[in-house]
Amino acid sequence: AAGVIQSPRHLIKEKRETATLKCYPIPRHDTVYWYQQGPGQDPQFLISFYEKMQSDKGSIPDRFSAQQFSDYHSELNMSSLELGDSALYFCASSSRGRGNTEAFFGQGTRLTVV
């Protein structure tokens, strides 16, 4: 069965550069979530989209932006990268995002800022 696809899997950027992370949800899933997980930490919610509209916002820095496109894939854009942005970034997708449905996570993008 198709899973959530994230690209790239690994990314190395220098400080002050920009990065774009992509997420392709499971077919027919209309809700996408982005999470950041620093070393030794638990996943922190950044932002989510439902039917191509932003539906919830967490601890996402102003330097970051995201959107969901007409084909439901999503991109997380990160500008003015800082060393502290080095982390695993996970995308998850869900059908309608209701409490009685499960979310499926991608394998993540490991971002290293040097």
Place this chain on the structure above:
Amino acid sequence: DAKTTQPNSMESNEEEPVHLPCNHSTISGTDYIHWYRQLPSQGPEYVIHGLTSNVNNRMASLAIAEDRKSSTLILHRATLRDAAVYYCILRETAGANSKLTFGKGITLSVRP
């Protein structure tokens, strides 16, 4: 978001059952109880969820207290591949979007 409380860690022997507890005393009537687990360097993986009744699937069982203020994830025969961080999460039913808020999960170690 309603909070959950889990022990920091637990150890188990291979092929023995494991009971992972979770307290959620502030749960609302519309919150589903979800469990996810995360293996090292991998994305979180869905395990099971339930509302009021106990639930079983191929991975685990979920026992929910009658007052819904606590629940227990049961792995019937632990294997080495079950060693992971297990997260108990409350997820709202209402609304078209309900994020998963990860707290401090429980780290399960499995001894051969």
